[in-house]
Amino acid sequence: MYSAKLMDHFTNPRNVGEITDADGMGMEGNPTCGDTMKLFIKVKDDVITDAKFQTFGCGAAIAVSSMITEMAKGKTLTEALAITKESVADELDGLPPQKMHCSNLGADALRKAIEDYRSKHVQG
């Protein structure tokens, strides 16, 4: 069902945890199925220097969280905002169709984290 790469990100997820002094935090949830993701970022000079996540959800949701934190790190905020559901799924070598819309919350959580950061650093 899942690609080897996805299984790797599920079994050995990268960047699990909280950043207590995060510069931005985004939370996204799918109310009908309950998948919920919290994404924390540290930002320096408009670049994401660190990202961590906490996720409640299926294997795909966890792998998506792991992958997007990896993808976000090192990117400028503008670059990071260009990450889409599809690009995360591609990086995971694909997602089963029914998981595409339910568990693929990473891009939304990341966007919210960036918005959170920007709202706090408007003139930053």
Next chain:
Amino acid sequence: MYSAKLMDHFTNPRNVGEITDADGMGMEGNPTCGDTMKLFIKVKDDVITDAKFQTFGCGAAIAVSSMITEMAKGKTLTEALAITKESVADELDGLPPQKMHCSNLGADALRKAIEDYRSKHVQG
């Protein structure tokens, strides 16, 4: 489906044929299924001395014909009239239920043959 005895009477039927100078002949048919039996008897001193049959019908109908001609031979007319569908079936070690009423025409044909004989030899 059929007993060994029935199969024997079907495969090696006794008393097949016509008696051209028969003393009595009875014909019985089941109009819905087409099974048809012609039964010929020779009678001497109220005793059936010979019996033969011609039958159109399934294995059971043929075996019934063979058996009843055997049963009839040597019997007085009164004894022969006491032969029933059930006694023929018993002698054949049983008939499948659906064959009981369709192919078991022997007793009726024999009765008709005896009636035929009696009608011709009323004062005989």
Next chain:
Amino acid sequence: MRVKYFDHIASNPLLPEVLEAMMPYFKEQYGNPMSMYDLGMNAKGAIDTAREQVAKLINAKPSEIIFTSSGAESNNFALKGMALARQDNGKHLIISKAEHHSVMNTARSLEKQGFVVTYVPVDEYGMVDPETVKKSITKETTVISIIHASSEVGTIEPIKEIAAIAMEHKICFHTDAVATAGNIPVDVKDLGVDALSMSAHQFYGPKGAAAMYLKTGQRILPLIYGGIQEGGRRAGTENVPAIAGMGKAAELADAELPKRMAHVRQLRDRLTEGILKIEKVHATGHPEHRLPGLASFVVEYIEGEGMLLLLLAKGIYAASGSACTSKALKASPVLISMGVPVSMAHGSIVFSLGIGNTQEDIDLCVEEFPQIVNRLRAMSPFAKEGWGAMPAEGDSKEGA
């Protein structure tokens, strides 16, 4: 004694390669195909493969194949499912008088639910006239179902013509191809049908696996509701081994069809030639448009069961449409609707040949059969005098 099995229309032996394809799913791969772990996904994979194999055999898309448990289930599903899904458009159906019980009795059950059914006749060859079908169409007609080939007389119906008429009138068309799929070329696109029934045990696959082809976009109501198996169209835990076997059997049939057809046709022609030498024996069904492996006759003055029993004594397995040999004790409705008198229908004998039969088998049958006929005729009250002495004919509702 070597078995000379000439009753392939009743059921086929299973090919060893087919059984082999089934075995893993009786042993290690016992998972439920709905389960997400390997045991389940492997079972699911077997079903997907089978779906492709079956689809290829009839030139359909895999998504157009719905697995069922028997040809009878496919026929019930098709007829009821399509008629009920369209009942707001009308409640008139058309079938032929040559349909299998599983179409005929389903149509009757729909009559009890308020549907009107037209039963189009067949000619003396068992052939449906497309014009008659056309004339039976009303504004209320939603479904037409005509058998592809009769399993009793072997006549292949003009499905392509009838399907074209149905399509022209925007009526859903189903064909019962249980006797044809896997035995002659069946191409759903070429035939132009909307739905089609087929059954694995008719082409050397296992009993318990069958399928319905349903053209993409055609609406149907399930016969079996429940889980989301078969795309929600047929619930129930899938019979994985049997489905895998059906797939393998379809693959083999697809590859070997011309060879198999040539084999049985040559044997059938030899058999037919031999048997028609007996006097007062008539071939039934269409002489050309017929199943290549099926030879069917009526033998005058004698009854089918006796022939079958004496053939069996020689190791020859055949069938008969006579009332006495049918477990329902009814003479073949197909023969009757072709105008064969009930008296002669009693003498029905059907040989259906298969890939395991040999020329020697046929020659033995051709040698033995006349003696069997003679032996039974020697006992028959009609053989000398003809049918004149026959008691009045009933409607053959019951039989011997």
Next chain:
Amino acid sequence: MRVKYFDHIASNPLLPEVLEAMMPYFKEQYGNPMSMYDLGMNAKGAIDTAREQVAKLINAKPSEIIFTSSGAESNNFALKGMALARQDNGKHLIISKAEHHSVMNTARSLEKQGFVVTYVPVDEYGMVDPETVKKSITKETTVISIIHASSEVGTIEPIKEIAAIAMEHKICFHTDAVATAGNIPVDVKDLGVDALSMSAHQFYGPKGAAAMYLKTGQRILPLIYGGIQEGGRRAGTENVPAIAGMGKAAELADAELPKRMAHVRQLRDRLTEGILKIEKVHATGHPEHRLPGLASFVVEYIEGEGMLLLLLAKGIYAASGSACTSKALKASPVLISMGVPVSMAHGSIVFSLGIGNTQEDIDLCVEEFPQIVNRLRAMSPFAKEGWGAMPAEGDSKEGA
């Protein structure tokens, strides 16, 4: 790695003795059971034997057993067949909220045909209250169907009490015993039911064979019309090998039931004890009136699929009623109807044990499972703060 299969409720492995009983019907005995020659009569004999074996398992008469292709088919047949045969008497049905899809969705399809269905609730243990059933009865009620035991939480329903109420009101009573027949004692006379569904693959028999018990004299309309197989109540060429296998599986289950039950019960209790040591884990279903082999839990703050995947990495096969793990993407309706919040239903995990499981398998699971839970909780945003941070709950129509 040794497979530790704890998902017997999805499907059972086939017993080697059962496969052996099936083999002759894949090989030499390929005849159609309707045929009058040896090949057919031997196949028919296999069905007759199986009918006796299945009847004995549930204390029925052989003539009361109708073979079908799946538990889902039996449920559809029972519900539709009995309701439609009685529709002149009324069009009201009663089922519970804990029914399997194949009962639930059949009832829904009957609603579309003008029937009215009452769905009686279950309590926090998944138990139906006979009094509630009684109160739901109207003059129009013709059929009541209540599941014998839920395959999701294992609760065994008070069928005997409900059947008595139905009988008192002259209402036809059916129970879906797919999860129980062959696994716990099922005695149709003692239960007092009119109809009952069972499925072979739930007691180490093959997929593709199932049965419906129908009490002598109870009217039913066929689901599959056609020939006179199964006494005219279910048409279609019989799946002889699978039926023979079902018979053998029933015979073995009958003989070994107490031993099998003791085996799985002991393992289940050991597993339950181990798993309930983890905090914020709750057992679901009734603590006593439950299937002996079934242990079901909800684990707070984490989701079922993650647990299943990590268990699988250890060779442990289990199931979950979470939305993400169901192919229909719906959380277990049974858990929801028991009042389990959707958030917690996501953490459903179900272990269903079988005769092949060992104490070592269980001990391994008890050892590994807490680590798996911890690992997933370490990633969960709720584990520290509780459910407070949960987004608003939807109706779980779709899932992850």
